[in-house]
Amino acid sequence: DSGVTQTPKHLITATGQRVTLRCSPRSGDLSVYWYQQSLDQGLQFLIQYYNGEERAKGNILERFSAQQFPDLHSELNLSSLELGDSALYFCASSVTTADTQYFGPGTRLTVL
């Protein structure tokens, strides 16, 4: 158990819908990262927050957004969902940007 929690574990929804994935970092970690794992793209970095502020952006679609709240938990919002958004979404956390990242168990999103 890494100490990073993600909810829900599984999510099944329809095209065009909007969903929110939630991540609680390890106690004391200030940085949160979101990654997408899909069969065709592999593991890709989406976005990073540090102490409530966006720090880096990767291959994140405009339909996707994220935020980190004052209690340091983070949410990833996915809207206008398409079939191709079906994937495993991982959250990771670290104390600072330079430290080892610890991954949560992931949320499996299925878009039908």
Add this chain to the structure above:
Amino acid sequence: GDSVTQMEGPVTLSEEAFLTINCTYTATGYPSLFWYVQYPGEGLQLLLKATKADDKGSNKGFEATYRKETTSFHLEKGSVQVSDSAVYFCALSANAGGTSYGKLTFGQGTILTVHP
């Protein structure tokens, strides 16, 4: 941009066999290098890491040495067990001017299956 290339899988071995999974990288500056492991139905776990050239990371019998001259970070284990069956990911985190950019760039993953 930064990239990581792993040997194609899947890799199938018998118990107690020697394991090598090749990993090479392209990055500016001096990245930190990692191996993560993903067991079926689980998230990624850090297996080992190295933060500078010639460092050797080791954990649970696995080893990898940061080779700057060949831009490689190959994973090795002398005697694999059935419980080592998993997907192994090589990754890098770019650094420049003493600043870590944090985000991880992953290889495509190598599926390892160990038979009794």
